[in-house]
Amino acid sequence: MSLTIPTDGAATEKNWLEKVGAGHIVLAVVLVLYPLVASDFFLTQIGGYSLIFGMLGLSLMLLAGYGGMVSLAQITVGGIAAYAIAILGNNNSNVLGFGWPWWLAVPFAILAAALASALIGWISVRTEGIYTIMITLAIATATYYFAQQNYAIFNGHSGYAGIRAPAFWGVSWRDPKPFYYLCLGLAVLSYAAVLYGSRSTFGMTLQAIRDNPRRMRALGYHVTAHKVFAWLLAGLIAGLAGVLLVWFNGRVSPGTIGVDAAIDVLIIAVIGGLRHPIGPFLGALVVVLMQTFAIDIVGAERFNTLIGLVFLVIVFVSPDGILGLWGRIKPHLAQESLRSGP
Amino acid sequence: MRMHRRTLLALAVFTGLTAPSMALAADDTIKIGLLATFEGPFTVLGEDGERGAMTAVNEMNGTVAGKKVEIVKGSSDASPDSAVRAARKLVEQDGVKVLVGPLSGDEGIAVKDYAKTQPNVTFINGTSAAQDTTLRNPAENFFRFSTDGAQWMAGLGTYAFNDKGYKKVATVAEDYSFPYTQVFGFMAEFCKAGGHVPSKSWVPIGNKDFSSVIAAIPEGVDAIYVALGGADAVNFLTQYQQSGGTAPLIGGSITVDQTVLTSKGKLRDVLKGTPSAGPTADTNDAPAWKAFVDAYKKQPGAFPSPSLFAHGYYVDMKATLLALDKVGGDVSDGGAKLRDALSKLSFDTPTGKVSLDKNRNAIADIYLTEVTEGSDGNLLNKLVKVVPQVNQTLGIPEDEFMKLGAVSRDNPSCP
Structure with a gap:
């Protein structure tokens, strides 16, 4: 499957079709045609929601996969963008709400999220491994409790409600089909940016820093600056997802950025696989489907047990998540086709 | 070969994403x-x-x-x-x-x-x-x-002022819309009867350490109105008692329910005689x-x-x-x-x-209750009186009631 990273070298001689890869084209066609067969519920509550959480997972994948920094604060970064939209734009909670138009509020919200992400990165890059997880968890928890108890900015426990997605070009962007395509477009943009970035000079340097920071430092690279810049980029993606999330829910409250949600993002990235940017999207799809439909399978009392068991099985069978699972099946399929072939 | 794998992927994506379960209910x-x-x-x-x-x-x-x-x-x-x-x-x-x-x-x-x-x-x-x-x-x-949380409090404010003789009451409640509504319902009557509420404390759900809240309760209040649920109520009451607090209690609708009343230890003695109100009464x-x-x-x-x-x-x-x-x-x-x-x-x-x-x-009817010890030693909410047919404006004419404003942390106020 050409979803794996194509090897470089001969890239210049390929035409654009080969560069994009057949797998991507098939996937794109499927996703673009998806609204033809899906109900409104499957479009937004499953499709749109999976893409949003896939983007949050992608921002974590960028940090963890290429930078070796596992963060639990990605939902916090997304939440900052979501709160910024509520505060800068319109809400019906009678607190703040400056009424900025969307084209002004959105860039500011994403910028605020990216700067917050860079700040979190700047604090946490001096730690490694489990300590990065701990410090980002601490930041996520502290932000949650601060939002819960601050009334001047975050409006406390009830947060902000009545936030509307904009309507422009004659399209109301919260309607099922436009919203799905909006999510899809931005997810593809983020995905392509991460894929491109991973092969850029910066991406290569980041991966080298992940593998051996001491050597990179000895070679004269500014390790901290590279890591903080990665946080900034991850913050852009998480911020974008946060904007979509607040338009999706129409509201934002501390529950949106709670520890449960932070762990959900980590689960999505781990379930999907951290080795390729497509992983978090696969993970998000599995997690959202499970969280939505597990209650129909085993009833209201034990559905969280089922969700946990499925995740456990995935990680148990393949430590690399769903991507790793694919990597294992692939050789078998190849073998089979050889056997059945001429 | 490539086709094979592509078909597989497409299939996987389709079955996962669509499954259009047109779950229409049958006619019967x-x-x-x-x-x-x-x-x-x-x-x-x-x-x-x-x-x-x-x-x-x-x-x-x-x-x-x-x-x-x-x-x-x-x-x-x-x-x-x-x-x-x-x-x-x-x-x-x-x-x-x-x-x-x-x-x-x-x-x-x-x-x-x-x-x-x-x-x-x-x-x-x-x-x-x-x-x-x-x-x-x-x-x-x-x-x-x-009914709503303010209706559930019908009769309690008047009862606390007239029958129990409490003139100054501090409130401790969780920090979200339901306890705001309960405090509003209690104070609407209590303030009207002539009572004063010098301090209101709002605590987050799941709070463990109430020492700062207890320290903020003013000296010389006649009683404390507590609108906390489950573990929060037990934690607050235990810590209040340990810190030497002796003021009697007034309970919100979910404060003195069975989850709190069945707790063990000295808490039982504190809870006895606590008046409360709500849509049900154990000894009805x-x-x-x-x-x-x-x-x-x-x-x-x-x-x-x-x-x-x-x-x-x-x-x-x-x-x-x-x-x-x-x-x-x-x-x-x-x-x-x-x-x-x-x-x-x-x-x-x-x-x-x-x-x-x-x-x-x-x-609907609302029940005014008081915690007592049952014949088997268990604490329960004894029915004191029924407040018949309470409406959402608590018997106050609607335009007058709307003038009281939306419930919030700061509304109402009668320090």
């Missing part, structure tokens, strides 16, 4: 969505709510107008986001035309807002009791046959209530006495079924007939007559 069944907290901190309460709802369904033998009732459950974790997600799934995926729920205050406001976008679906409350779910900016298709000997308790106890895992969550879900589910019965189970007109029947519905519950006002909020 009626689907009712049941939204409650089956996860998170209020799980125990949500499960008791379900027991109440199922008691109502069983009373009708699981059928209404000759059609079988099918209950589809949705779960939230008490956050507004999760409540709306669960409601969306029930309405947009499972195709329910009638939905009963949710359980807690902020969820109710969020589901009410969602109801406005689904005019063809009829929403009936579970036990959510924030005032503004129905009082301000209500939804045409959201009905509440259980009305035959209708006793029959309800017996029916409720047949549910698996039932408590010795139904909680107000079981009661609220029972009343709302019962109203739903009665109205459905009236229209012959017909919701094919987008539920217009059903909503008409619901707004005209008036029926006898285990706790007296219930009818709706113009905002589709219940007018």
Whole structure:
């Protein structure tokens, strides 16, 4: 499957079709045609929601996969963008709400999220491994409790409600089909940016820093600056997802950025696989489907047990998540086709 | 070969993403969505709510107008986001035309807002009791046959001032819309009677350390009004007692329920004599209530006495079924007939007559209670008096009541 990273070298001689890869084209066609067969519920509550959480997972994948920094604060970064939209734009909670138009509020919200992400990165890059997880968890928890108890900015426990997605070009962007395509477009943009970035000079340097920071430092690279810049980029993606999330829910409250949600993002990235940017999207799809439909399978009392068991099985069978699972099946399929072939 | 793999991927993506389950109810069944907290901190309460709802369904033998009732459950974790997600799934995926729920205050406001976008679906409350779910900016298709948190306090403020003789009371309550509503209901009467509330403390749900709250309670208050639920109430009361506090207590509706009263230790002595008010009373000997308790106890895992969550879900589910019965189970007109029947519905519950006002909020009896020791040594809420037919404006003319303003941390105020 050409979803794996194509090897470089001969890239210049390929035409654009080969560069994009057949797998991507098939996937794109499927996703673009998806609204033809899906109900409104499957479009937004499953499709749109999976893409949003896939983007949050992608921002974590960028940090963890290429930078070796596992963060639990990605939902916090997304939440900052979501709160910024509520505060800068319109809400019906009678607190703040400056009424900025969307084209002004959105860039500011994403910028605020990216700067917050860079700040979190700047604090946490001096730690490694489990300590990065701990410090980002601490930041996520502290932000949650601060939002819960601050009334001047975050409006406390009830947060902000009545936030509307904009309507422009004659399209109301919260309607099922436009919203799905909006999510899809931005997810593809983020995905392509991460894929491109991973092969850029910066991406290569980041991966080298992940593998051996001491050597990179000895070679004269500014390790901290590279890591903080990665946080900034991850913050852009998480911020974008946060904007979509607040338009999706129409509201934002501390529950949106709670520890449960932070762990959900980590689960999505781990379930999907951290080795390729497509992983978090696969993970998000599995997690959202499970969280939505597990209650129909085993009833209201034990559905969280089922969700946990499925995740456990995935990680148990393949430590690399769903991507790793694919990597294992692939050789078998190849073998089979050889056997059945001429 | 490449085709093979591509087909596989496409197949996987399609089956995962679409599966268009056009789950249309068959003609001989009626689907009712049941939204409650089956996860998170209020799980125990949500499960008791379900027991109440199922008691109502069983009373009708699981059928209404000759059609079988099918209950589809949705779960939230008490956050507004999760409540709306669960409601969306029930309405947009499972195709329910009638939905009963949710359980807690902020969820109710969020589901009410969602109801406005689904005019063809009829929403009936579970036990959510924030005032503004129905009082301000209500939804045409959201009905509440259980009363709100301010109504539950009817009679308590006057009783505390006149009978107990408390002139100065401090309040300690959780920091979200339902306790705001409860404090509002208590203070509306207490302040009017001439009482003063010099300090109000708001604590986050799940707070463990109350030392700063206890330190902030002014010297010389006659009593403390406590509107905390479950573990929060136990933690606060224990720490207050350990710090040497002696002021008597006044309880919110969920403060002195069975989860707190069954706690062990010296706390029992503090709790005795605590007045409270709510939609139910443990020692109610009305035959209708006793029959309800017996029916409720047949549910698996039932408590010795139904909680107000079981009661609220029972009343709302019962109203739903009665109205459905009236229209012959017909919701094919987008539920217009059903909503008409619901707004005209008036029926006898285990706790007296219930009818709706113009905002589709219940007018019902409220019970003033006091904690006493039962003959078997267990603490229970003894019925002191019934406040008949309390409406949402607490008997105050509506325009005057609206002038009191929306409930919040700072409103009302009488220091």
